[in-house]
């Protein structure tokens with residue numbers, strides 16, 4: 001699988017860089033000019049944050065491990081997310097596919113402390129401690145509600161995967177109760193738009209994550225309860 005080669009690599013995200021070409025599958029990828037990009041994929045934030053392989057993939061060795069290992073991360077260090085890293089995450093999001101390519105999503109990037117507390121108070125709890133919250137706005141077309149929600153989900157997953165690939169953790173949360181309308185007013189979102197989902201992103205606080213009380217229902221149902229072949 002070709003590795004992206006035009007990526008900006010922010011210094012803060014990759015302090016633990018190792019010259020490791022774990023994902024390199026392409027001839028020529030060992031050139032020095034490309035190795036930084038490859039390193040950023042090989043870098044495993046969860047392993048370096050003290051996570052166990054049983055909790056999350058300790059060292060994503062290939063794209064499938066990255067995809068399968070994506071988990072909800074709600075424990076963040078206060079370090080800000082560098083603009084170069086944020087830009088990359090947003091650019092991945094901007095290229096999300098959408099139904100009929102209507103591109104009904106927009107995002108509001110929130111770093112302001114007070115606004116994040118307001119997001120948390122309105123249902124998106126992890127925004128309180130995340131250095132960065134991304135409020136997803138959709139066009140609010142009632143006739144295309146299901147498609148918009150689908151498009152929104154695709155966008156969110158891509159943002160989270162991009163964050164993970166760049167050495168950060170993230171989570172999705174929803175605004176509850178009157179939260180969507182309250183937040184729309186607070187952020188100046190036009191009344192006809194829809195705001196429901198908040199993505200939080202930040203560097204993983206490994207110690208806080210390790211100290212979490214054990215939570216039930218953390219795994220996934222077995223494959224035989226998930227996959228049907230040929231018929232239900």
Ligand SMILES: Cc1cc2nc3c(=O)[nH]c(=O)nc-3n(C[C@H](O)[C@H](O)[C@H](O)COP(=O)(O)O)c2cc1C
Nearest residue numbers: 070071072073123124125126171172173174218219
């Ligand atoms: C549609 C949707 C809504 C969610 N809402 C919240 C939420 O409001 N707050 C929150 O902390 N997590 C929320 N989550 C995250 C889920 O709790 C998380 O994906 C699930 O527990 C699996 O976590 P894991 O991958 O770490 O096992 C939401 C996830 C989805 C897909």
